[in-house]
Amino acid sequence: MIRGYFDALYQPPVPIIVVGLILPHRPTAYTPIEFVLDTGASTTCLHPRDALQRAHFSEAELEELARTSPQDRSLTGITGIGEYFVLPVRYLLGHDDGHLDLLDGELRVARPRPANMNIPSVLGWDILERYRIILGRRTGEVLLQ
């Protein structure tokens, strides 16, 4: 069982799962990110604040992705089409009993723009489809089983 929590910085509070990222060629070996559990997202996306402050990309490195990484042009959202670049990643999800799920996949990394600087990173169906999702706002349950 993987446990998360409801983050009261959002109104109403949103479900959060802490997932570790291992990104090749990054100086930080392992980066935990508080992802919003987003059942409306097809794929998992890292947004600029987390990319800069947690994964320690520089702004120049994020801009460089446009040159070095494939762009996912298929993503559209409520606010329009975003620019996302695809990186290989290993996801780490920690169970209550200490067991770790290691999932190899892709991470969409957003190109920084003023409009997306404060958007949280989202955990999408590429990861969520492996689990049964249990959410209970009144009980505070955020569980992946």
Add this chain to the structure above:
Amino acid sequence: MTMPSTEEIRARHREAERASAFCQANYASLMQAYPDQSIAVYDDKLVAAGKDTAELFERVRAAGYEPNNVWTFFVPAEPRRILL
């Protein structure tokens, strides 16, 4: 790239959750003191705050820490509403 050991991963994960719990427990005062700023937390302590990443990391280093070793969070001026 060397894969971190399982124990290293678990330790780092626990640190992240602990830092997150610190923020959750102190949101009201953090929102009042650092609205629309990013903060850095280490060992249940606020070590720095800044309006952007550069300022935050500069202050983290001035406080004697490395950006790689602290946990950063964004503190909005008021609870956010989002549409993802």
